Amino acid sequence: MEPTPTRAEPSNGTGTFQPKITAFVCNWCTYAGADLTGTSRIKYQSNVRVIRLPCTGRIDFMLLLKAFARGSDGIIVSGCHPNDCHYTSGNYHARRRWIVFRDLLEFTGIDLRRVTFAWVSAAEGAKWAELVDEVTNRVRELGPYREYQALLGAGIE
Amino acid sequence: MARIGVFVCHCGENIGGTVDCAQVAEAARSLRGVVHAVDYKYMCSDPGQNLLKEAIREKRLDGVVVAACSPRMHEPTFRAAAEEAGLNGYQCEMANVREHCSWVHEKANSTTAKAIDLVHIQVEKVKRDAPLHPIRVPVSRTALVLGGGIAGIQAALDIANAGNQVILLERSPSIGGHMSQLSETFPTLDCSQCILTPRMVEVARHPNVTLYTYSELEKLEGFIGNFKATIRRRARKLDEKICNGCGVCTQKCPVKKIPDEFNEGLSQRRAIYIPFPQAVPNKPVIDTANCTFFKNGKCRACEKLCAAKAIRLDQQDEIVVREVGAVVLATGFRTMGLERFPEYGYGRHPDLIDGLKFERLASASGPTAGVIRRPSDGKIPETVVFVACAGSRDEQKGVSYCSKICCMYTAKHAMLYRHKVHGGKAYVFYMDVRAAGKNYDEFVRRAVEEDGVKYVRGRVSRIYPDRGQLVVKGVDTLLGGEPLEIRADLVVLATAVQAQQGSEEMAQKLHVSYDNHRFFAEAHPKLRPVETNTAGIFLAGACQAPRDIPESVAQASGAAAKVCGLFSRPELTREPVVAVVDRQAPPVWSSCVGCFLCRSACPYQAIEEETIRTRKGEVVKTVARVNAGLCQGCGTCVATCRTKSIDLQGFTNEQLFAEVMAI
Numbered sequence: 001m002e003p004t005p006t007r008a009e010p011s012n013g014t015g016t017f018q019p020k021i022t023a024f025v026c027n028w029c030t031y032a033g034a035d036l037t038g039t040s041r042i043k044y045q046s047n048v049r050v051i052r053l054p055c056t057g058r059i060d061f062m063l064l065l066k067a068f069a070r071g072s073d074g075i076i077v078s079g080c081h082p083n084d085c086h087y088t089s090g091n092y093h094a095r096r097r098w099i100v101f102r103d104l105l106e107f108t109g110i111d112l113r114r115v116t117f118a119w120v121s122a123a124e125g126a127k128w129a130e131l132v133d134e135v136t137n138r139v140r141e142l143g144p145y146r147e148y149q150a151l152l153g154a155g156i157e
Numbered sequence: 158m159a160r161i162g163v164f165v166c167h168c169g170e171n172i173g174g175t176v177d178c179a180q181v182a183e184a185a186r187s188l189r190g191v192v193h194a195v196d197y198k199y200m201c202s203d204p205g206q207n208l209l210k211e212a213i214r215e216k217r218l219d220g221v222v223v224a225a226c227s228p229r230m231h232e233p234t235f236r237a238a239a240e241e242a243g244l245n246g247y248q249c250e251m252a253n254v255r256e257h258c259s260w261v262h263e264k265a266n267s268t269t270a271k272a273i274d275l276v277h278i279q280v281e282k283v284k285r286d287a288p289l290h291p292i293r294v295p296v297s298r299t300a301l302v303l304g305g306g307i308a309g310i311q312a313a314l315d316i317a318n319a320g321n322q323v324i325l326l327e328r329s330p331s332i333g334g335h336m337s338q339l340s341e342t343f344p345t346l347d348c349s350q351c352i353l354t355p356r357m358v359e360v361a362r363h364p365n366v367t368l369y370t371y372s373e374l375e376k377l378e379g380f381i382g383n384f385k386a387t388i389r390r391r392a393r394k395l396d397e398k399i400c401n402g403c404g405v406c407t408q409k410c411p412v413k414k415i416p417d418e419f420n421e422g423l424s425q426r427r428a429i430y431i432p433f434p435q436a437v438p439n440k441p442v443i444d445t446a447n448c449t450f451f452k453n454g455k456c457r458a459c460e461k462l463c464a465a466k467a468i469r470l471d472q473q474d475e476i477v478v479r480e481v482g483a484v485v486l487a488t489g490f491r492t493m494g495l496e497r498f499p500e501y502g503y504g505r506h507p508d509l510i511d512g513l514k515f516e517r518l519a520s521a522s523g524p525t526a527g528v529i530r531r532p533s534d535g536k537i538p539e540t541v542v543f544v545a546c547a548g549s550r551d552e553q554k555g556v557s558y559c560s561k562i563c564c565m566y567t568a569k570h571a572m573l574y575r576h577k578v579h580g581g582k583a584y585v586f587y588m589d590v591r592a593a594g595k596n597y598d599e600f601v602r603r604a605v606e607e608d609g610v611k612y613v614r615g616r617v618s619r620i621y622p623d624r625g626q627l628v629v630k631g632v633d634t635l636l637g638g639e640p641l642e643i644r645a646d647l648v649v650l651a652t653a654v655q656a657q658q659g660s661e662e663m664a665q666k667l668h669v670s671y672d673n674h675r676f677f678a679e680a681h682p683k684l685r686p687v688e689t690n691t692a693g694i695f696l697a698g699a700c701q702a703p704r705d706i707p708e709s710v711a712q713a714s715g716a717a718a719k720v721c722g723l724f725s726r727p728e729l730t731r732e733p734v735v736a737v738v739d740r741q742a743p744p745v746w747s748s749c750v751g752c753f754l755c756r757s758a759c760p761y762q763a764i765e766e767e768t769i770r771t772r773k774g775e776v777v778k779t780v781a782r783v784n785a786g787l788c789q790g791c792g793t794c795v796a797t798c799r800t801k802s803i804d805l806q807g808f809t810n811e812q813l814f815a816e817v818m819a820i
Contacts, residue, residue: 018267022820027229035227038256046262046271049278049820050253052228054734054808057758058792066817087791088670088690088760097796129261 019073019139021048021132024063026056026091029080029121036125044129045136048076055079057090061101064115068148074114074139076131081119091119110148114139159190159284162218163276164209166200166225168255173198175259177269181224184273188280192216200225206238213242220244220283224252224276245288247733247807252279274820281815289733289806294786296382298322298724301481303374303663306334307353307706308698308713309487310360315717316485317365321724324479325360326388327370329418331436332357334489338419338513340520340527342706343569344600350435350522357437371442375476377484377667380761380786381693382729384481392472394443400467402439406459407431415447417524421514423532424524429459434522443470483693483720486677487713488663490699493548493556493652501547501620501650507533508627509620511547511652512566519573529577531647534625538581538646541574542629543567544617545587548653556653558674561703563651564591568601570649571610583610584643586617586631594705613641620648654703668761669694677701687716691761692731692789695719734790734807736763736783743771749780749802755794756781763787764794 025031031052037044053059056079064075077098085091098117106112116135120128163185167173178196185194193216199205200223212218221244223235228251236246252275262268298321302313305327313325325332336342337357339349361368375387410427417426419433428448431441449456450470460468495504495511502509508531510518521527531538545567549560564587571583590612592598604610615632622628629643656675657663664671669689670678677700680688687695697713698704704712723729736755739748746769756764767782781803783794792805804810 020820022817031227032229035229035253035256038227038260041260043263044261046258046265046267049271049274050257051278051813051816053792053813054805055791055793058796058805058808060796060810060813063813063817066814067820070817070820072820083673086690087789087793088668090760090791090793093758093793093797 017140017143019047019136019144020071021074021076021136021139022067022072023048023050023076023078023132024053024056024059025050025076025120026058026079026086027052027054028086029084029119030078030128032122033120033124033128036122037128038125040125042126042129044132047136048132055085055087055090056094057085057087059094059097061097064101068110068114068145069152071145071149073142073145074116074135076116076118076135078118078120078131081121084121109151111142111145113142114145160217160219161188161191161193161280161283162209162212162216162221163188163191163194163280164200164205164212164221164223164225165194165196165254165276166205166223167196167198168225168259169199172225172255172259175262175264175268176254176272180269181254181272181276185222185276185280188277190284191280193218201231201234206234209235209238210242213239213244218244220248220250220286222250222252222276222279222283224254224272224279226255227251227253227257245290247289248283248286250279250283250286252276277819278816281819282812285809285812285815287806291730292733292735292785293728293730294380294382296724296726296729297480297482299324299479299481300483300485300720300724301326301374301384301386301479302485302487304328304334304487304489304698304700305332305368305370306487306489306698306709307336307356308489308700308709309334309485310356311710311713312485312487312697312717312720313360313366314356314363315714316720317360317363319717319721319724321365321721323363323366324386324388324481325366325368326372326374327368328373329432330371330393330442331432331438332360332368332370333433333435333437335513336706337433337435338421338516338520340516340523341569341573343565344594344596346569346572348521350520354435354437357435361437368438369477370438374663374666380784382482382723383786384484384693386479386481386484388477388479390475390477392469392474393440394445394468394470394472395441396467396469396472397438397440399465400440401465402431402441403464404431404441405462405464406468407441409458409462411456411458412447412449415444420517420524421511423514423517483695483723484667485695485697485713485716485720486663486667486669486689486700487697488657488660488700490654490703491657493554493655495650495652497548497554498650500618501648502622506622506627507531508538508646509648509650511650512563512570515570515649519570519577527577529574529647536646537578539578540582540643540645541571541584541647541649542617542627542643542645543571543583543585543649543651544629545585545651546616547650549651550588551653554653556655556674558703559591560651560654561591562654562705565594565597565600565705567649567651568592568604568610572604572608575608575610583608584645585610585612586615586629587612588614588616594707615641654699657700660700667691667694687712687719693723731786732790734805735785735788736790736792736794736803736805738781738783739802739804746777747780747802748800750800751779751781752799753781754797754799755803758793758797760791760793761787761789763789
């Protein structure tokens with residue numbers, strides 16, 4: 001594997017903890033919604049990194065674990081509202097998979113407060129900003145996700 | 158080794174004002190595989206695009222990342238530019254540093270750091286981008302139009318006049334739809350049949366149109382450009398080619414007392430009948446549910462009397478399979494049944510009728526020859542009450558929407574009644590008058606001002622019969638909520654427009670989506686109003702939402718234009734973002750184990766079975782295969798696959814994991 005540059009700690013200069021948030025979003029609703037946040041110039045915290053997928057149904061939940069393994073402190077999964085999926089039913093598959101996966105996460109001892117599953121439509125620019133701020137603040141309170149790194153050290157990934 | 162170019166756009170001050178673009182380019186240069194990184198004021202401008210093209214040629218780049226606005230904005234622009242420089246367009250990715258970064262964060266180091274991360278993510282993605290080529294599929298230039306109402310007729314004519322073949326399918330024995338039942342049409346008061354029947358004849362005679370009446374769609378398989386429609390042609394029990402439509406059978410049939418559907422039950426028809434005098438095709442049909450022969454095997458009166466010997470009592474339904482390239486859904490609407498109104502006596506009183514019945518009463522071709530007579534005793538009503546919004550905008554009836562056409566047709570009904578019964582009194586109970594349309598409000602004003610129709614703003618709470626009349630209890634909210642009681646001879650309810658019977662099954666047959674009121678859903682409420690989310694299937698008329706005639710016609714022509722656009726090319730090109738199943742050299746052949754979980758996940762029925770055979774023809778195994786014509790590229794199958802044997806081009810597992818690794 002190629003070595004990746006070491007992560008630059010995002011800092012606002014005040015020295016407070018800046019969590020790393022990874023968002024997995026669908027192209028048609030949440031990505032477009034986040035675009036609308038931009039066009040509406042609604043401000044939110046810059047801790048989030050967005051990974052674009054065609055549909056939440058495309059999300060292999062292993063990606064979430066990989067994101068934690070790479071040092072994400074919080075994760076957002078967001079797609080179209082139920083019934084609004086561009087592909088008719090992809091978000092239902094994602095939701096069902098998430099319900100099962102959540103149990104697995106809980107069983108493995110992963111803090112569920114670090115994973116947020118949400119619906120943000122293409123019209124909900126303000127909601128995206130709220131969501132990111134809410135998740136960022138919550139994860140900031142929780143602090144860095146050192147427990148997962150400890151799990152990794154124990155050979156669990 | 159990858160040779161990636163990174164181009165950072167300032168977008169004037171839009172990005173440059175918040176993000177240190179030079180620093181982003183600088184940081185990009187240190188990323189592995191990046192051989193070229195620059196920042197520029199406006200990447201989408203001509204000089205900006207030239208910068209990109211020159212770099213691709215000179216530095217022999219095999220992938221580019223443009224850090225600029227949203228890919229939803231300029232991805233096509235930069236992909237086209239890359240193509241011009243000889244790079245595959247799908248090896249160009251965009252990092253969204255404007256909508257997702259500079260516009261939503263303050264100017265700070267952390268914002269520039271985020272932009273760098275976003276570029277890094279895309280660099281990792283583009284390194285793993287395979288050159289993709291648009292998928293080409295042939296198009297069969299025949300359109301299937303479902304529904305022979307005014308929308309279907311218009312769509313069929315427009316498509317056929319452009320030189321394409323059309324199959325027009327109609328469930329009932331004649332085309333014409335609801336419009337053929339109408340008396341006059343708003344806002345011009347011209348006779349509905351006078352303007353419709355020439356169209357009906359034209360479409361039936363058109364050399365490019367195949368008309369299948371009394372037929373239904375059994376199933377639709379395939380994908381855009383290549384659908385296969387299975388059509389059931391129900392048996393009319395006569396040979397249409399021999400029958401000359403003389404109508405002797407329809408006069409001599411001994412079964413007489415069947416409510417006539419065309420006249421909304423206001424008259425009676427025989428068991429062998431022509432739906433209405435101007436029916437197209439003008440051929441009878443035997444109603445086997447009521448015919449004596451089909452009930453107890455005796456009679457055959459029609460067979461004996463038919464001079465042309467056209468009756469075929471042993472005729473069976475015929476299944477026709479046709480290949481079509483596009484489908485126009487124009488299945489229309491129905492109106493809410495009166496049995497849904499307990500407050501108005503469940504519609505049990507014969508003089509409480511709905512708008513369509515009134516249309517038949519007012520129609521010159523109707524059961525009363527255009528004289529308004531009340532159904533119970535045939536008296537000419539002296540007082541008529543029209544109730545608008547009967548069921549519409551009423552959450553309790555499950556209809557939250559406005560039925561749109563009722564305000565106009567109620568004004569028309571009241572006007573027609575006043576024209577025909579000069580001394581009569583017409584009252585209209587309404588919530589609001591919604592008359593938006595060319596000459597529409599003028600029309601309503603004319604009903605009030607010239608024809609003396611009394612408009613009462615308020616709802617009707619109860620209607621009950623009393624001494625041969627109907628008592629209408631309501632309230633006039635403009636007179637301070639004054640209770641009102643009107644003794645009427647006839648009450649007409651403008652019942653809500655609802656989705657057609659069986660529209661849910663139809664939507665499932667065609668894999669198109671529908672809304673919570675069972676109307677078919679358009680692909681985009683504003684920008685793609687005539688398309689469905691299923692490529693190649695279009696919408697026309699009131700099957701999408703309540704519509705009046707001009708709107709239905711306009712939408713039908715819009716759908717027809719879309720179909721003609723589709724047919725104007727010999728081949729279709731589609732985005733190559735589709736799933737593919739792993740195939741490799743023997744002895745593995747494919748890592749797919751054939752569990753077909755992907756098939757249950759696929760919303761498009763794009764997963765097929767493929768049997769892998771050796772050169773000698775021995776079966777190795779059965780694996781999944783993606784039909785690239787059907788696949789829309791959602792990738793739900795990829796996440797479902799247990800063996801990771803299926804992958805989505807453009808969003809491969811490798812790419813997504815690499816993107817996560819870059820964070």
